[in-house]
Amino acid sequence: MSAHDQLLVVIDPVARRMDGESVRIAKDVLCGGSEAKICFPQGPEEFARALARRGSRRPVVVGDDRALLRAVALLHRDRWLGDGVLALVPVGASVRLAHSLGVPAGAVAAARAVLDGSPCRLDLLVDESDGVVLGDLAIPAAHRTTPRAEAASVWTTARSLVRTLVRPAPATTAVRTHRLRVEADGVLLTDLDRPVEDVTVRAGLGGRAEVVVRHGTAEEPLRASALSVTVSGPDFRYRADAHVTGPVRTRTWTVRAGAWGLTLPVAAPAG
Known part of the structure; x- marks a missing residue:
């Protein structure tokens, strides 16, 4: 049996709790x-130890986007990503990132792709503290509503609806802006004297990052393609995939072309 057929299947504990049936199906197909x-690690420390002891086996993660991000971050710090290939069976509540990368939905289809697929080299955004970004980077971090805040929001909306029955609603809504300096490959895109609504960065194709700076709805967004992006x-705070980090005062992200491998289904031949 080839090394490609020797797998280390790490099943995230959250996936086991949320969807034990999909985990069982994936395990049966892979075995x-x-x-x-x-x-079956019981927590993040055991998850890390399992990956560290993979030997020559190809690692397969059964879990959600957070489990994928944890595995990529650990393997990046271990300097294994450049030569190795990771595989994923997405199971859990949040698997949008996995699907956006091309991993199939459904335990059977994803497990079959692990067995029959081929490695695809993908770009990676890496910051100066060795943090990694697989998908989208949002600056500042989008506000995440807690259940208590959601309840308060519903109550506020209800009261606002009552008020609109008495007087018209205002025509415009205030938009929060931020003071950020953004440089793409050393070229200044916007400075602290010009408020921005948000900045998004994503590793695109060809080893370059796609940068978008939005100043407001009345203006066209600024767009750039760069090897590195510095925000100060x-x-x-910023959101890198599913994680919010900060506060920080400066951060630089650099594109690493083809820095990691993910097993994806083999594309069907055209018509």
């Missing part, structure tokens, strides 16, 4: 088509 060693200014 039926390969020599698979199954690991007063304390700000």
